[in-house]
Amino acid sequence: MKARSLRWRLTWVSVKCVLVAWLVWLGCQAWQLSRAHYGFWDESQREVAAQILESMPDGLQSLPPRERPAVKAGHRDHKMSWQVWASGRNVVYSVAAPDEPLKPDFRDGFARRTIAGQVWHVYSLSDPRRGLIVQVGRSKEMIANEIARWVGLSLLAAGLIFVLFVLTVWVVIGRSLRPVAALRDSLRARPPLDLTPLQAPGLPTEFSPLVDAFNDQLTRVDQAVQNERRFIADAAHELRTPLAVLSAHADLARRAATEDERDTALRRLSAGVARAARLSEQLLDLARLDAQTVSPTLVPLDIAPLLVLVVRDFETLARERRQRIALRTEDGRILGDVDLLGILIRNLVDNAVRYAGEGGRIEVVCRRDVRDGVGGIALCVADDGPGVAPEERERIFHRFYRANGAGNGGNGSRNSGSGIGLSLVARIARTHHARIHVEDGLDGRGLAITVFFPAA
Numbered sequence: 001m002k003a004r005s006l007r008w009r010l011t012w013v014s015v016k017c018v019l020v021a022w023l024v025w026l027g028c029q030a031w032q033l034s035r036a037h038y039g040f041w042d043e044s045q046r047e048v049a050a051q052i053l054e055s056m057p058d059g060l061q062s063l064p065p066r067e068r069p070a071v072k073a074g075h076r077d078h079k080m081s082w083q084v085w086a087s088g089r090n091v092v093y094s095v096a097a098p099d100e101p102l103k104p105d106f107r108d109g110f111a112r113r114t115i116a117g118q119v120w121h122v123y124s125l126s127d128p129r130r131g132l133i134v135q136v137g138r139s140k141e142m143i144a145n146e147i148a149r150w151v152g153l154s155l156l157a158a159g160l161i162f163v164l165f166v167l168t169v170w171v172v173i174g175r176s177l178r179p180v181a182a183l184r185d186s187l188r189a190r191p192p193l194d195l196t197p198l199q200a201p202g203l204p205t206e207f208s209p210l211v212d213a214f215n216d217q218l219t220r221v222d223q224a225v226q227n228e229r230r231f232i233a234d235a236a237h238e239l240r241t242p243l244a245v246l247s248a249h250a251d252l253a254r255r256a257a258t259e260d261e262r263d264t265a266l267r268r269l270s271a272g273v274a275r276a277a278r279l280s281e282q283l284l285d286l287a288r289l290d291a292q293t294v295s296p297t298l299v300p301l302d303i304a305p306l307l308v309l310v311v312r313d314f315e316t317l318a319r320e321r322r323q324r325i326a327l328r329t330e331d332g333r334i335l336g337d338v339d340l341l342g343i344l345i346r347n348l349v350d351n352a353v354r355y356a357g358e359g360g361r362i363e364v365v366c367r368r369d370v371r372d373g374v375g376g377i378a379l380c381v382a383d384d385g386p387g388v389a390p391e392e393r394e395r396i397f398h399r400f401y402r403a404n405g406a407g408n409g410g411n412g413s414r415n416s417g418s419g420i421g422l423s424l425v426a427r428i429a430r431t432h433h434a435r436i437h438v439e440d441g442l443d444g445r446g447l448a449i450t451v452f453f454p455a456a
Contacts, residue, residue: 007173014169015162022158026151042110042123045080049125049136052082056132060086079146085133102135115139179203183211195222246272296337296431300456303341303377304329307366310345314353322359325349329366332377334453336432344428347421348381348449356383361442369452371435376455382441382448393438397426425451 083102084092090101098115102122105111113120122137179202186198197215200207246269253265311327318325352362362383369378388396399420429436429451437450 007170007177010173011166011170015166018162018165022162026154026158045110045121045123045136045138046125048080048082049123049134052084052136053125053127053132053134056084056092056130056134058130060084060091060130060132079142080136080138081142082134082136085135086131097137102137106133106135113137176204180207193225195219195225296340298335298337298432300333301336301338301341302331302333303336303379303453304331304366306338306341307345307364307379310342310349311364313346314349318353318362321353321357323353323356324361325353326361326363328364330368330377332366332368333456334377334432335456336453340428340431344425344451345379347425348379348451351421351449352381352383352385352447355385356446357385360384360446363442371452374454377453378450379453380448380450382446384442384446387441387445387447388438396438397422397436399423422449425449 081094081097081102083090083094083097085101085106090099100115102113102115102120103111103124104113106124106126108124108126110121110123113122118139118141120137120139122135124133124135126133179200183198183200183203195218197218198211200211203211250265250269253262253269256262256265307329308327311325315325349362349364352364356362360383362381365378365380365382367378367380369376371378426436432453434451434453437452439448439450440446441448
């Protein structure tokens with residue numbers, strides 16, 4: 001079913017409210033009129049009787065009673081009937097007056113009578129000096145006709161006012177909604193990717209929250225689109241070099257003249273594939289974090305078992321590089337998301353294993369700690385690799401930033417990575433309300449990264 005327009009709904013509701021109110025008012029007026037008219041009619045009948053009596057000349061007693069002409073149908077519409085009696089004879093009368101006396105006892109005052117099946121409300125006034133009696137009356141039909149005439153005129157006037165009201169409401173609502181129509185036309189004319197906030201001058205106040213909410217949504221969508229564009233550009237840039245290296249190693253292996261050259265090229269190709277796979281995994285993790293529209297649900301959990309699982313995954317790679325990984329944990333619960341914490345720990349350990357170099361040492365420590373009077377869990381991953389210069393330590397958590405080299409000696413380099421892993425660590429740490437500290441690593445060499453999580 002097609003929804004009706006707001007303009008039509010507002011007009012229809014206004015019309016119904018006014019119509020109901022007017023009908024109630026009309027009923028009350030009719031009821032009040034029917035009650036008040038009896039007093040009004042009594043007074044009007046007194047005045048009419050007095051005026052007729054004063055206007056009658058002397059000598060009416062000598063007039064013969066006139067023969068009554070046939071009463072026409074239209075005469076029934078008269079508001080009032082009257083008779084003038086002189087010496088017991090009806091000498092003067094109105095066209096619609098009945099033949100018989102309106103008040104047979106001819107006493108002054110009001111009375112109710114039934115004449116020819118009609119109930120009459122009559123009043124009699126006499127002038128004993130001149131021997132005249134004036135009787136004025138209204139039948140029930142006359143009263144009904146008068147009320148019907150009043151109602152008819154009221155309905156006609158109300159109908160005209162009602163039509164004018166409907167047209168006025170329709171026009172006023174239409175003009176009030178013109179800014180909404182202009183906003184609609186502006187949206188239709190926009191390019192598909194135009195996500196700038198809406199400008200709606202003159203918009204009714206009731207629509208402002210809707211426009212504000214829509215602008216907020218446009219801002220979030222624009223941010224998501226920009227993140228996606230940036231990710232695509234960054235991914236294309238970061239993957240171009242590894243893919244070119246893989247292609248070069250594959251060509252070398254294909255053109256190798258000896259078995260040793262082929263084995264060397266294949267090992268380099270395998271290492272390049274591993275680096276490309278790791279880079280792809282980090283890019284996917286980065287895209288996943290960028291795509292989050294709501295904060296993850298943090299639940300109480302023990303980080304130590306998760307740390308053990310991740311470190312075991314790196315033991316094989318560490319043995320290949322003749323590295324030693326030491327793990328020390330203490331029980332402690334924090335508020336966290338298991339998947340995001342797994343990404344954080346994996347990138348910290350991967351960073352240490354990658355840059356510790358051949359024969360290097362890595363320590364992974366999870367312990368209870370207190371920082372600035374707040375208790376929690378400190379996760380520290382330290383190595384004895386080349387380290388990072390102190391002036392660059394804050395920037396290593398920026399996306400795609402690579403340190404220039406060793407800061408305090410070592411046998412590796414920090415400028416060969418993708419610059420994604422530690423940016424993921426910083427993002428996830430902020431999500432968990434954790435703080436990051438960077439210090440010198442083992443034996444005054446390398447790098448130590450500590451993430452402090454508030455206790456659950």
